[in-house]
Amino acid sequence: MRLREAFESGKFALTAEVAPPKGTDLSHVMEEVEVFKGRVHGVNVTDLQSSVMKMGSLTVCHLIKDKGVEPVFQVTCRDRNRLALQSDLLNASALGIENVLCLTGDYTTLGDHPQAKPVFDLDSVQLLQAAVKLQNGEDMAGEKLEGNPKFFLGAVVNPGADPLEPQLIKMEKKIKAGAQFFQTQAVYDPSIFERFMKEASKFKVPVMLGIVMLKSAGMAKYMNENVAGVFVPDALIAEMKETPKEDRPKKSVEICARLIKEMKDMCQGVHLMPLGWGKHVPAILDAVGL
Numbered sequence: 001m002r003l004r005e006a007f008e009s010g011k012f013a014l015t016a017e018v019a020p021p022k023g024t025d026l027s028h029v030m031e032e033v034e035v036f037k038g039r040v041h042g043v044n045v046t047d048l049q050s051s052v053m054k055m056g057s058l059t060v061c062h063l064i065k066d067k068g069v070e071p072v073f074q075v076t077c078r079d080r081n082r083l084a085l086q087s088d089l090l091n092a093s094a095l096g097i098e099n100v101l102c103l104t105g106d107y108t109t110l111g112d113h114p115q116a117k118p119v120f121d122l123d124s125v126q127l128l129q130a131a132v133k134l135q136n137g138e139d140m141a142g143e144k145l146e147g148n149p150k151f152f153l154g155a156v157v158n159p160g161a162d163p164l165e166p167q168l169i170k171m172e173k174k175i176k177a178g179a180q181f182f183q184t185q186a187v188y189d190p191s192i193f194e195r196f197m198k199e200a201s202k203f204k205v206p207v208m209l210g211i212v213m214l215k216s217a218g219m220a221k222y223m224n225e226n227v228a229g230v231f232v233p234d235a236l237i238a239e240m241k242e243t244p245k246e247d248r249p250k251k252s253v254e255i256c257a258r259l260i261k262e263m264k265d266m267c268q269g270v271h272l273m274p275l276g277w278g279k280h281v282p283a284i285l286d287a288v289g290l
Helices: 003-008 027-036 057-066 082-094 124-135 165-177 190-203 217-226 234-242 245-266 278-288
Strands: 013-018 042-045 071-076 099-103 152-157 181-186 207-212 269-273
Touching: 003 013, 013 027, 013 278, 027 057, 027 278, 042 057, 057 071, 057 082, 071 082, 082 124, 099 124, 124 152, 124 165, 152 165, 165 190, 181 190, 181 269, 190 207, 190 245, 207 245, 217 234, 234 245, 245 269, 245 278
Parallel strands: 013 042, 013 269, 042 071, 071 099, 099 152, 152 181, 181 207, 207 269
Antiparallel strands: none
């Protein structure tokens, strides 16, 4: 089940997400990947998410591909200059990794090494442009390549941004730069997503609704206060608060399924971010009939 083929054939595309370990023990990641096998069209591997030092995305993408799961290689511009970014894109292609999600990246002060020097030589739009240039047989300096990579390029968009207009302008720039599909930031309010899709549908590029599994009322409040453009309605926070701790995974599955049912007709796919609760993803998909 290839992601590109799912979109091209008009299927409703499904992706999930795993985070590399902080260390070398990949057992938990591989357990989650086994759960996703046969249920999703691709699995995103995060790239030092929230600027926390972990194993790299590329290595984990290669290992899950060996397990028969199609990876989505997340690449951020925070830690590498244009030399290293282009090199990693070629590395991915050599390993048979086609799906690339281009991100600017979180600032280093958010993470566990706040003293780390950020790079940001390129941003996500320029990274998309660089990937397209590589596909066309030359690097950013105009030097010819010996063999061209082939990518299916993705980008992110934030439907909950206020004002929305700058997001739509950036989205259009990303499409012109080479983005072939989009995954959104977490959305919990169907009216916000509907407002966004009314504008975004004119671009005629597939959009995947992003949903982070809620683990607690505290987590929902934290996202509201700290993640720009993410809004968890009070009703959902109250639902999580009233749920006993042992029943929270079941409640989270129920909420995700309900949200997907309400919004799936507006978009071309769903991207689930379980944050370590990957074993519950099949229950969400079953509840929605996907």
